Amino acid sequence: GDSVTQMEGPVTLSEEAFLTINCTYTATGYPSLFWYVQYPGEGLQLLLKATKADDKGSNKGFEATYRKETTSFHLEKGSVQVSDSAVYFCALSTSRAGTYKYIFGTGTRLKVLA
């Protein structure tokens, strides 16, 4: 079945460091790919998305490129801030019987130190 695998955390970085969180997926068909962010005690917020191969999603300095050949969607940010501390979920959606089903990775906790 469809699945998402992302690197385990926690990831601890100093402010202004470069961030990479790896994500790979397995899916039949052509899924859309997403990164969601979850702050403590909150729901999930969409960070960025890509709907087809070679698309690059970007938002708030974060970027991810849909790589069909490597089935990957790695999240990157050039310079992290303390406020980026959160849990990041990679996800895919596939179309089933006219609706989307969303499958999530296990999440990667990021802690940024001042």
Added chain:
Amino acid sequence: DAMVIQNPRYQVTQFGKPVTLSCSQTLNHNVMYWYQQKSSQAPKLLFHYYDKDFNNEADTPDNFQSRRPNTSFCFLDIRSPGLGDTAMYLCATSVTTGRYTEAFFGQGTRLTVV
């Protein structure tokens, strides 16, 4: 702002005492989802509604039920909560037409069974 609203944010219930969680949306989306998220785990889909059609996941316990009386509201009923049902419950919506492919999440209800 259009959004997905969950009530209550926090709920404590006794073992075996029925509990209902609610979700409302102003997005007019035709699909609504309920996810269960246990500590440090990925959100797990329990079921979803596509318009009025109910779609249960194969591994969702019978203890969990849902109602969608109209487009805007959806309820999660736990008939006899066990200690293992302590979790964050996330409501989400999506739309099957138009350019939005992502799911929109509420802030979640943190349920504690004692």
